[in-house]
Amino acid sequence: MFYRRLLDRWIGVVLSTIGIVATLWLGFTGQLALYIHPRYFVFTIVMAVIAGVLALSAFALVPAGPRADGHGHADGHGHADAGSRHWRGLGAAGSTLIAAAAVVGLLVLPPSTLSTATVTQRDLNGSASTLSRSDAVDLMGADYTTFTMKDWISLLRQGVGEEFLTGKTATVTGFVTPDKSDPENVFFAARFVVTCCAVDAQPIGLPVYSPGWQDRFETDSWVTVSGGFRTNPSQISKEALVMVPDSIAPVPEPDSPYVY
Amino acid sequence: MGLLIGLAFFAVLLALRILAPAAEGSSWLGDAARDFVSLSISVVIESLPFVFLGIVLSIGVQIWLPEGFLIRRLPASPALRRPILSLLGMLLPVCECGNVPLARGLIVRGLTVSESMTFLFAAPILNPITIITTQQAFGWDNGILISRIAGGFLIANLIGWIYSRHPRPEALLTPRFQEECSLEDHAAQAAGRVGRSVQLFVRETGAMMPALFIGAGIAGLIQVGVPRGVLVSLGTSPVWSVATLMVLAFVVAVCSNVDAFFILSFGATFMPGSIVAFLVFGPMIDVKMLALLRTTFTAKTLVQLTVVVALCSAALGLAVNYVL
CATH class of the missing domain: 2.40.50 (OB fold (Dihydrolipoamide Acetyltransferase, E2P))
Structure with a gap:
C-alpha cells in the first residue's frame, strides 16, 4: 500500500528525472542529434535544466509520503472498494513497468541511429x-x-x-x-x-x-x-x-x- | 534531507548512464527493436521540453498570476470568449503537448471545459511559430496556409460551441482530474507560492509523464509496424489522399511547429487538400496527444472529439481538393 501510494505521488518526478538526466547526458556528449534537429538543442537543454531545478525542489520541499496537500486519490480517504484497489494495484504495476522501460531505454541502452x-x-x-x-x-x-x-x-x-x-x-x-x-x-x-x-x-x-x-x-x-x-x-x-x-x-x- | 535524496537519485541515474554499455551493447536487439527504441526515445526527447514549458506556464497561470487575471480580461459572452481564447496561442506559443498541462491549468483557474477545449485545439495552429513555418514551407500557394489557419480556428470554435451545450461539462473530465481541481483551494491554504508551485510540478508531471512515455512507445511501435510506403501508395486520389495523410498525421505525431516542413516532403505526391487535412488534424489529434489528453478527458469524450475533428478536417481537405 505504502509503495503504491508513494509511486502514485512520485512517478512524474521519477520519469522527469530520468528524462532530464538522459537529455543532459546526450547534450553534453554531443549525441542529441541522434534524436532531434539541432535547432532544438538550446531549448531542450534549457528546459531540462529548469525542470531539473524543479525536480530537486520537489525532493527538497515536498514530503516524501503520499500527497503533501493532505489528500490521497480515491482510496486516500480510506474507503476504497476492492475493485478500485484492484485497479490501483494494476496502476502501480503499470507505473513500475513504465519507469523500468524508461530507465532501460533512456539510461541503459546505448543511443543509436535508425537502421535499414x-x-x-x-x-x-x-x-x-x-x-x-x-x-x-x-x-x-x-x-x-x-x-x-x-x-x-x-x-x-x-x-x-x-x-x-x-x-x-x-x-x-x-x-x-x-x-x-x-x-x-x-x-x-x-x-x-x-x-x-x-x-x-x-x-x-x-x-x-x-x-x-x-x-x-x-x-x-x-x-x-x-x-x-x-x-x-x-x-x-x-x-x-x-x-x-x-x-x-x-x-x-x-x-x-x-x-x- | 529531501534535497540530499534528490541529489543522490540524480547521481545514481547519471552513474547508470555513464557506466552503461557502449555502442555494441544493444547489438543483441534486432534492427526493428533497436529502431523502435530510438523512435520512442526521439518522441520523448523532442516532447519533454515542450511538456515542461507547458507545466511551467501552467504554474504561472495557476499560482503566480493574480486571481481572476485572465478571466476578468475575457469578454463575458461565451460566443466572444471562445474566439479570443483561440488566439491565446499567439501569446503562449507552446507546442500541442505543452498545451495540455496549460489547458488543465486554465480549467483550474476558472475556464469552462468547452473554453479550454477551444484553446487546446486552436493554440497549436494559431500561434506565430506554426504560422511562420507553414508560410515558409508552402508560401501562399494553393491556399494551404489560409486553409490551415481558418480551419484550425473554425474547428476549435465549433468544438467549443458543441461542448458549451453539454448539460454536465464536469462529466467530460476524468474523475482524477476533477479531484485535482477540487484540491486547489485546500492546497492554496497549505503552502506558500513556491511550495505550491513545486507541488503543482509534482502533480502535473505525475499526470503527464506516464502518458507521454506510453504515447511515445505506441508512436514508436506504429512507426516500426506500419510501412509508410503503404500509406503513400494510397495517396493519389482526392478522397484517399485526404484520408491517407490524416492517418499519417495520427501515426507520425510530429510537433505542429514543424509539421509543415515534414509534410512538404510529401508535397509532390499528395494533393493540397490532403496536406491541409494533415496540417489541421495532426496538431489536434494524434497518438501521443490522445495519451496526454486522456489525463484530463474521459475516453468517451476523446472518441467524440476525435470523430468531430476528423470529420471536419476531412471536409476541409475535400473542399480544398475539389473547390480551390
Whole structure:
C-alpha cells in the first residue's frame, strides 16, 4: 500500500528525472542529434535544466509520503472498494513497468541511429524531401565538387542524363542498405533527412553498383564512396543511373549521422 | 534531507548512464527493436521540453498570476470568449503537448471545459511559430496556409460551441482530474507560492509523464509496424489522399511547429487538400496527444472529439481538393 501510494505521488518526478538526466547526458556528449534537429538543442537543454531545478525542489520541499496537500486519490480517504484497489494495484504495476522501460531505454541502452529496418519501412528516396526542381536546375551550373548527397540525389531525381554526369566524380558518406530490386549487385549509400526529430526521418541514398558487396560490407555499416555515374549495368535493378565506385572505404559512423 | 535524496537519485541515474554499455551493447536487439527504441526515445526527447514549458506556464497561470487575471480580461459572452481564447496561442506559443498541462491549468483557474477545449485545439495552429513555418514551407500557394489557419480556428470554435451545450461539462473530465481541481483551494491554504508551485510540478508531471512515455512507445511501435510506403501508395486520389495523410498525421505525431516542413516532403505526391487535412488534424489529434489528453478527458469524450475533428478536417481537405 505504502509503495503504491508513494509511486502514485512520485512517478512524474521519477520519469522527469530520468528524462532530464538522459537529455543532459546526450547534450553534453554531443549525441542529441541522434534524436532531434539541432535547432532544438538550446531549448531542450534549457528546459531540462529548469525542470531539473524543479525536480530537486520537489525532493527538497515536498514530503516524501503520499500527497503533501493532505489528500490521497480515491482510496486516500480510506474507503476504497476492492475493485478500485484492484485497479490501483494494476496502476502501480503499470507505473513500475513504465519507469523500468524508461530507465532501460533512456539510461541503459546505448543511443543509436535508425537502421535499414526503418529504410524499408519508409521508401528510400520516396519523398521529395531532397530539393525542389528550381534548386536542382541551379545545381546544374554549380561546382559539383562541393555537392552533398542531397544535391546528387536531386540531380538524379530530375532525370539528368549520363552525358551530363560524364567526367563528374562524387564522394559521399552513408550507411549501406541493399537495393530491394537487385540486392546482390547494388546497394545504397544512405542517410536520413530529419526535419524535427528521428520520427520524421526520411531515407535518401545514392545507388552504388558493386557486385558482391555483401562479402565486404555489412548492412548498416558506414562507408565513403567515390566514383562516377553511368547507366546501371544491372538488368533487374530499378535504378536507371548508379555510382560506379573508384573506391569504397569503411568509415566510423559520423558524429552527426542525419542530414537536415 | 529531501534535497540530499534528490541529489543522490540524480547521481545514481547519471552513474547508470555513464557506466552503461557502449555502442555494441544493444547489438543483441534486432534492427526493428533497436529502431523502435530510438523512435520512442526521439518522441520523448523532442516532447519533454515542450511538456515542461507547458507545466511551467501552467504554474504561472495557476499560482503566480493574480486571481481572476485572465478571466476578468475575457469578454463575458461565451460566443466572444471562445474566439479570443483561440488566439491565446499567439501569446503562449507552446507546442500541442505543452498545451495540455496549460489547458488543465486554465480549467483550474476558472475556464469552462468547452473554453479550454477551444484553446487546446486552436493554440497549436494559431500561434506565430506554426504560422511562420507553414508560410515558409508552402508560401501562399494553393491556399494551404489560409486553409490551415481558418480551419484550425473554425474547428476549435465549433468544438467549443458543441461542448458549451453539454448539460454536465464536469462529466467530460476524468474523475482524477476533477479531484485535482477540487484540491486547489485546500492546497492554496497549505503552502506558500513556491511550495505550491513545486507541488503543482509534482502533480502535473505525475499526470503527464506516464502518458507521454506510453504515447511515445505506441508512436514508436506504429512507426516500426506500419510501412509508410503503404500509406503513400494510397495517396493519389482526392478522397484517399485526404484520408491517407490524416492517418499519417495520427501515426507520425510530429510537433505542429514543424509539421509543415515534414509534410512538404510529401508535397509532390499528395494533393493540397490532403496536406491541409494533415496540417489541421495532426496538431489536434494524434497518438501521443490522445495519451496526454486522456489525463484530463474521459475516453468517451476523446472518441467524440476525435470523430468531430476528423470529420471536419476531412471536409476541409475535400473542399480544398475539389473547390480551390
